[in-house]
Amino acid sequence: TAVNPAELLAIATTIAREAGALVRRRRDEGVEVAASKSSPEDVVTFADRESEDLIRARLAQLRPHDGFLGEESEATGGTSGLTWVVDPIDGTVNYLYDIPAYAVSIAVVEGEPDPASWTALAGAVYNPVLDEMFSASRGGGAFLGDRPLRVSERSELSLALVGTGFGYSAEKRTRQAEVVEGLISQVRDIRRIGSAALDLCSLAAGRLDAYYESGLNPWDIAAGALIASEAGARITGFQGRPAGKELLLGAGPGVFDELERALVELGVVPR
Numbered sequence: 001t002a003v004n005p006a007e008l009l010a011i012a013t014t015i016a017r018e019a020g021a022l023v024r025r026r027r028d029e030g031v032e033v034a035a036s037k038s039s040p041e042d043v044v045t046f047a048d049r050e051s052e053d054l055i056r057a058r059l060a061q062l063r064p065h066d067g068f069l070g071e072e073s074e075a076t077g078g079t080s081g082l083t084w085v086v087d088p089i090d091g092t093v094n095y096l097y098d099i100p101a102y103a104v105s106i107a108v109v110e111g112e113p114d115p116a117s118w119t120a121l122a123g124a125v126y127n128p129v130l131d132e133m134f135s136a137s138r139g140g141g142a143f144l145g146d147r148p149l150r151v152s153e154r155s156e157l158s159l160a161l162v163g164t165g166f167g168y169s170a171e172k173r174t175r176q177a178e179v180v181e182g183l184i185s186q187v188r189d190i191r192r193i194g195s196a197a198l199d200l201c202s203l204a205a206g207r208l209d210a211y212y213e214s215g216l217n218p219w220d221i222a223a224g225a226l227i228a229s230e231a232g233a234r235i236t237g238f239q240g241r242p243a244g245k246e247l248l249l250g251a252g253p254g255v256f257d258e259l260e261r262a263l264v265e266l267g268v269v270p271r
């Protein structure tokens, strides 16, 4: 059967809204950490798992032939050539502290479930606290609710508000802090929002002029990168390679080159 991005997008937004409501409800009931992952800072809550289970079950009903790649459970392949890439709560530490910057991220991609080679077809990022639904389908534009999104037209790095994030290993964080130390005097200011998915949606909405981070996972960026690029952002990886684990750099066309140069000069670490 032919792929219909609008239909896939409707599935992504419906399920993201349902999972978002669940996550929000669990937050109000009080959050418990279920386990630490790569480091003590890298936690998973019971709500992460419950949200992923819900998303997985809904997709299995509606799209039984598609593959699944989520942050909290084992990946499964499908026979359709499509894979759903899911972060059940992006911004888990914000979630833990009740900082209203976390989201459910659901995307569907064609090809290998690897950002270096996939084609994202549709994606939804839902912040259940602000009730903000960011969405995009390939070639169909990006939206916040039903409002079309456009990246900022900022043209000077010195006036740009730049988002970034830090990985969970001490060594990586120290290196990332050194890059921030060099960058801070060259830009308007730096934000560490704490959710890569929302950073990318903020870029799409002109709430940030640029965003970069290294060490991201496929589920952190699958929906957000499509939303940002459909809103007119340039998104790449390290030195023109595809955006992925080593680096994701996204910006409006007016500041992209200047930011890339600055980051290379500061020795941004690709990994």
Ligand code: IPD
Pocket: 071, 087, 089, 090, 091, 092, 093, 164, 165, 166, 167, 168, 193, 194, 195, 196, 197, 213, 215, 216, 217, 220
């Ligand atoms: C994390 C957030 C954070 C980013 C980390 C991610 P999680 O995802 O997106 O902003 O800096 O690199 O791992 O663990 O909250 O799903």
